[in-house]
Amino acid sequence: MGIFDKFKRGLEKSRDAVFGKLTGLFQGRKLDDSVFDELEEILIAADVGVDTAVWLVGRVKQAAWRERLVDTVRLPNLLQMAMEEALAGVDSRMRTAETGPSLYLIVGVNGVGKTTTIGKLARRYRDQGKRVILAAADTFRAAAIDQLVIWGERAGCDVVRHGPGADPAAVVYDAIMAARSRSMDVILCDTAGRLHNKGNLMAELAKIQKVASRELPGAPHEVLLVLDGTTGQNALNQAKAFQEVVSVSGIALTKLDGTAKGGVILPIVREYGIPVKWVGLGEDIEDLEIFDPAAFSAAVCQP
Amino acid sequence: MLEGLSNSLQKALGKLRSKGKLSEDDVAQAMREVRLALLAADVNVKVVKDFVDKVRERAVGQEVQRSLTPGQQVVKVVYEELTQLMGGQQARVRMAAVSPTVVMLVGLQGAGKTTAAAKLALSFRSHEHRPLLVAADIYRPAAIDQLQVLGRQIDVPVFSMGADVDPVKIVEAGKQEAIRQGADVMIVDTAGRLHVDTELMDELARILQLVPADELLLVVDAMTGQDAVHVAEAFHEKLSLTGVVLTKLDGDTRGGAALTVRAVTGCPIKYVGLGEKIEPLEAFHPDRMASRILGMGDVLSLIERAQQTLDMDKAQEMEGRLRKAEFTLDDFREQLQQVRKLGPLDQIVKMLPGVNKLKGLDNLQMDESKLQRIDAIISSMTKQERSDPGLMNASRRRRVALGSGVTVRDVNQVLNQFEQARQMMKQFSGVGKRMGNKRAALQSLKSMPGFSGLSNPAELMVGKENPLLPGPGDAVGPRRHHKKKRR
Structure with a gap:
């Protein structure tokens, strides 16, 4: 199955629930201000946020003027172009170490799917013939270590792993040592979910990063922020806060198989310039895809 | 919590407050800003529309226009409509006539069901119930372990049959077990599922057919976006929910989901969860939440919390000593410990009216370790020194500093703070000779450094510290407000 189809399949529900309205909106209407107002509302209802919705509608409006459109037939294409523009510059490749293991740190608030994403990433790298080791640095939540072990x-x-309550930075340290001696290619570090407004927990994250970069030059090679696709505008606060503490290098957007369509990535990419690298489209270990702005925009806009 | 929404709403309404007369343009402008504030807080588009229409209608109506302070009346209208939107009154849990009462938690993945289940069990236990937790999440790896670990932490029994049994069977057997143990409340933790997953939704329906739930609570992450509507509608349609638990409200979410879910399902929000630390879930009070959103603080919740956690006898005993001016360092330390029991300081402070208008408080980390240090310093003193701090000469101060691993300066600081507290006590001790329990709790709070701004709670709710809301029957009270602070 091509990546486009997979996106489309995963996003089917969302298109029905939210963007399904687009089709209705675009059908057989004269192009006037009420169409643009409705378009704006639909975008806001997709978590795109007020600012970015206004921006997108502005782009579509401009393009429509330029093309002297009188009906709505071409609007989906124009919206798609505007979205691609908003997502432009997204490079979804993962950085790797030149020699030795690459360390990827996975961070995020509680319950967004960090551990599950690690399980899926691990399988993906294994399938590419890489040697992968997992670090259970979520030593806080009850049974989080067991959960990672099952994914492993x-x-x-x-x-x-260490016991519950151990120092997460120590777990990461041990993982680096283990990866060196067993000549692993990829280290995936799970971390405890933490709300981005808890200063002490964010400081703990900074410590993990410090330890990683001291023991393994260049590490962490990627800091992936996992965002729940159903999250609303708060995702912007999350991105900003994590960005400040651990310089997030990419986003993994999860739970896109529901009706929420993660419209919030548009303002995040546009305002903070953090690229989306992965999308989670289901609960199976295979359901993780590389993010493709064109496919995402097309899947959302095309009927 | 909800500071973001609170700030932007206050800004939108602030311009109205000072106006003696409201033109339609003024109202329209304010309503536009209210609309944006709510949308930015993830309140559903349609809910926002209805809300703004209702407020606008009332704002241009007689009730507001004829009052002498129309601007403040609009704020009052917003407060009332917000309260209404969130359900009006506090909704209580429905208990079954024949125990066990079955409480089932459902929701999306990662909403916080398992944590909420443990917290709920703790709430029930603190109300003298005997809860049993039932682990029916057979899908997520280690979900059952998680519930078992939490159960052990809070000392509540957990019933599980492993991950290879049909959840329907688990819940059925769980009910038998609850009856056998004599548990009067059974809390079922179910697997997270998407509302569009027909198979798993059917599974819930099958469970409910065999074991009807007295309370079927949808657990919703407070950070959820516009999709909250679809989720809540789908769950409600399929299963007829009885209520909602809102989790992760300790983040900086604007919590629009709270407003949305209640509005589209009509199900009351029964509990709110704050954080992963297992503490009892808090009951949800729409009026208090509305007042928090509008920056009016939530002194009632604070006092209630104080009543639950502070030791009243000790507080009264201390008060007696105060009156005789016998306040010692031991008492000082006792007070610090009691305040720490109230919960994280930053949460407490945010319940105070007007506090969220202070700039930069968002970034302020209330330093719990400072309290610990004070504790250590006082512990390093002899009994004699503690009861008579006047003894503390330079050499004693040096010894205490060494003993508690701090500098002499820190010791001096603590002694100064103590002296200040003692002075403050003297001032207060004249007040409130016949204090009821509420007053007593408040009294012990306000004697704390930093809490000294607290006075009569009724005054705080409507008084000078609170420029946003006119007092009850106080439509004609502009003079009381003329000193309000502006930013």
Whole structure:
């Protein structure tokens, strides 16, 4: 299945629920201000946020003027172009270490799907023939370590872990040592979910990053912020706060198989310039895709 | 919590407050800003529309226009409509006539069901119930372990049958087990599921057919965006929910989901969860939340919390000593410990009226470790020194500093703080000779450094510290407000 189809399939529900309205809006209407007002509302209802919705509608309006449109037939294409523009410059490749293991730090607030995303990433790298080791640095939440161990078994890789309540930075340290001695290619570090407004927990994250970069030059090679696709405008606050503490290098957007369509990535990419690298489209270990701005925009806009 | 919404709404309404007369343009402008504030807070588009229409209608109506302070009346209208939108009154949990009462938690993945289940069990236990937790999430890896660990932490039994049994069977057997143990409340933790996943939604329906729930609570992440509507509608349609639990409200979310979910399903929000630390879930009070959103603080919740956690006998005993001016360092430390029991300081402070208007408080980390240090310093003193701080000469101060691992300056600071507190006590001790319990709790609070601004709670709710809301029957009270602070 091509990536476009997979996106389309995953996003089907959202298009029905939210963007399905687009089709209705675009059908057989004269192009006037009420169409643009409705378009703006639909975009806001897709979590795009007021500012970015206004911006997108402005772009569509301009293009429509330029093309001297009188009906709405071409609007989906124009919206798609505007979205692609908003997402332009997204480079979804993962940075790797020149030699030795690449360390990827996975961060995010509680319950967004960090551990699940790690399971899926692990499987993906294993399938590419890479040697993967997992670091269970969520030592806080009850049974989080067990959860990662189960994902490790499913993906077929080892898990470095300490007991509950241990220092997460120490777990990461041990994982780096283990990765060196077993010549691993990829280290995936799970971290405890933390709300971005808890200063002490964010400081803990900074410590993990510090330890990683001290023990492994260039690490972390990627800091992935996991965002729940159903999250609203608060995702902007999350991106900003994590960005400030651990310089997030990419976003993994999860739970896109529901009716929410993660419209919030548009303002995030546009305002903070953090690229979206992965999207989670389901609960199976295979349901993780590389983000493709064109496919995403097309899947959303085209009937 | 909800500071963002609070700030932007206050800004939108602030311009109205000072106006003696409201033109239609003024109202229209304010309503536009209210609309944007609500949309930015993820309140559903349609809900926002209805809300703004209602407020606008009332704002241009007689009730407001004829009052002498129309601007403040609009704020009052917004407050009332917000309260209404969130359900009006506090909704209580429905208990079954024949125990066990079955409480089932459902929701999307990662909403916080398992944590909420444990917290709920703790709430029930603190109300003298005997809860049993039932682990029916067989899908997420280690979900059952998580519930078991939490159960052990709070000392509540957990019933599980492993991950290879049909959840329907687990819940059925769980009910038998609850009856056998004599548990009067059974809390079922179900797997997270998408509302569009027909198979899993059917599974819930099957469970409910065999074991009807007295309370079927939808657990909603307060950070959820516009999609909250679809989720709530779908769950409600399929399963007829009885209420909502709102989680992760300790973040900086604007919590529009709270407003949306209640508005589209008509189900009351029964509990709110704050954080992953297992503490009892808090009951949801729409009026108090509305007052928090409008920056009026939530002194009632604070006092209630104080009543629950502070030791009244000790407080009264201390008060007696105060009156005889016998306040010692031991008492000082006792007070610090009691305030720490109230919860994280930053949460407490945000319940105070007007506090969220202070600039930069968002970034202020209330430093719990400072309290610990004070504790250590006082612990390093001898009994004699503690009861008579006047003894503390330079050499004693040096010894205490060494003993508690701080500098002499820190010791001096603590002694100064103590002296200030003692002075403050003297001033207060004349007040309130016949204090009821509420007053007593407040009294012990306000004697704390930093809480000294607290006076009579009724005054705080409507008084000079609170420029936003006219007092009850106080439509004609502009003079009381003429000193309000502006930013």
